[in-house]
Amino acid sequence: MEKKNNKYHNSFPLDPEARVKALKTILETKGLVEQEALDEILDTYQNKVGPINGAKLIAKAWIDSSFKNDLLEQTEKVLTELNLSGRQGEHVTVVENTSEIHNLVVCTLCSCYPWPLLGLPPSWYKSDAYRSRAVREPRKVLEEFNLLIPNSKKVRVWDSTSEMRYLVLPQQPEDSIGLSEDELVNWVTRDCMIGAGIPKRPGKFND
Amino acid sequence: MEKKNNKYHNSFPLDPEARVKALKTILETKGLVEQEALDEILDTYQNKVGPINGAKLIAKAWIDSSFKNDLLEQTEKVLTELNLSGRQGEHVTVVENTSEIHNLVVCTLCSCYPWPLLGLPPSWYKSDAYRSRAVREPRKVLEEFNLLIPNSKKVRVWDSTSEMRYLVLPQQPEDSIGLSEDELVNWVTRDCMIGAGIPKRPGKFND
Amino acid sequence: MTRIHDMGGRLGEGKISKEDENVKFKSKWEEEVFSLTIAMGFSGLWNLDASRFAREALEPVDYLRFSYFEKWLAALINLLNENEVISATKEKNSAWFKKFRKLEAKNVSSLLERGSPTLREGIKKNKFEIGEKVKIKNFHGNEKVSGGHTRLPNYVKGRTGRIIYYHGTHVFPDSHAHFLGENPEPLYSIEFVNQELWGKHYPFSEDTVIVDIWENYICEKI
């Protein structure tokens, strides 16, 4: 089976605004999309789904070792029960940072990311610079996030090439030990669940 | 030895005209370049060196089998004697088209090309489309030059990765047999010495 | 044979630049491209693998200069054209309109929550086991469709790694993207030592990259 070289027309969205508008009008006129559905999609990813979902999991895992164990060993069961499964998070593996290992997540082939747990990816995660460099020089990349990984620690980079999504379980900071689950949630930034940050005392701006 | 990631500043020639002008002024003011030398360089590649150099070789090879033999077997000696050696043509290999083999030349890594024999390369030779496709689908590329290679013929693509340059010695067309060397020169187009064409009766526009 | 999107390990990029990361969409048209793409994704006309392929098949220069949502837009237009959605009319294409699944607002949340799981239990016995070292094919690209979609990054081709997870059999993108069936394949997470991937210049001998790899991208046990 031979694919035509020019199966796809290569169009430059010179004026994306006008193009989308025209496209939407055509689809609406034909009755193929409805505004309410589009609004509902946007509302989901703008207001309902975001890093807070992941942060709650991490905070709970920090104070509840049995939950942590389930989260690591039976991830999909836990997420389904908590209603945190869904599109772009159908299959999830949680990888734990320890004193020996730092984990970092990337998708070199596109921008796969665990939407139900973290929302839509930040722009840097989708950038060519991150996608090309994270696998080849992760420590230099992490330096740009002000994260210096000690030479003694192993860096593991997870390239999300399949439908498996990866969530980093960061180490709990020493100075947060003893805080409540609700307080801990605020320590967990989006970046630290990608591996591009570490949990921070709330108020310290991170993302 | 570790290279810095940002050894090179990546500058966008937003206004190349102004940039070159400024650059030239600086270099002239410092006495690092002189206009007469620049003129001489341009004159060489605009007026002195061009496909006619290669065409003369091909025409002579068609009517003089001993010269053809030398051109194929002792290429550099022949070119030095004829004063056709020089920058971007220090080392040359001539490859012969036959009824069994069609040769095509490309440089996938940049745009290496035998300047002393053919002048500066045409724009298509330098294009990403040619550089990426010529090695993978040479027959489709040749079709875009209106050249249909019979299935029974072997296509050989030469990727000029070293300082060796390649010149294609095309087959002499049947209907040019018996013509003089001077007449034959006009049958030899630039494209046919790259392998992207075949010799044509003068008047038929090719390049 | 690779495409421009397969950029893991490519040299030449600069620093990671962080924009205002609380801005999810920079403009209204980005919101619209996003929601239209998701909505049309439920239409049944194509699947996620096909829409990834539509993005990566953009011309290289476009792929690099387009913004993220410009790529989505270009791919959406190409998918709609390929499926003749723009030119279809209810009169001429009644069959087409019958099979089209319009996304209704009331179904959005349940469909998003369900997603499209790719695990297909017990379809095929896995040839390799956790802990085994395997060599990845020096892959020529999609084996069924010339120039087709594939999810094996160039940088692991011909390299040796160790299996650390077995995820069961998953839909095979090389087949699914071209509507040739799901053909599920055993899927592994394979860990590669960075010095195996990038050579002796890489200064930390313990560092690794883990890539999810379908069984038929693997050449042999080492």
Added chain:
Amino acid sequence: MTRIHDMGGRLGEGKISKEDENVKFKSKWEEEVFSLTIAMGFSGLWNLDASRFAREALEPVDYLRFSYFEKWLAALINLLNENEVISATKEKNSAWFKKFRKLEAKNVSSLLERGSPTLREGIKKNKFEIGEKVKIKNFHGNEKVSGGHTRLPNYVKGRTGRIIYYHGTHVFPDSHAHFLGENPEPLYSIEFVNQELWGKHYPFSEDTVIVDIWENYICEKI
């Protein structure tokens, strides 16, 4: 590890477009970039391999969207900056000015006619012979300089071909581009069957690609 310039076999490009091929330069600035680059190439500050590297080290998006002479211009600016030519003054940098070789008009034709041959006779005995089948390294990139210049195209890495020419020992670009010496290496032309390079989809079993390959890019005799 490849850079954006290493595009042989890359999928996604469209038709070859032919402009007016009798126009050698589209504007005066293109003429100036060309002649300045050639003139400065004789200055002794850098060599051809270094200037190739300066072009291919441009950021990927720039490499693809810049025109040919825009790439030359960007590379020339980078080379001049790297060598501190722009900032140099006769007062502060007298040593620098002494070693600078200014190209004079009267020498242009003889210098262009001489060029820069890269053959270095009899430096090293060739390990391989014409007719032998050899396997190319699944190369990690320049072995001396991390991320450095190299002339082995990605598409032959790990592939097997047959030696059809031996060209003698030639200056080794991976070393020369970084001013680490000429280190000449035996240079071969190696012929690869297209089905070995592109897989069984390639429809003509006789068609081949020939690549010039320095000996230390070769792994072993087959």
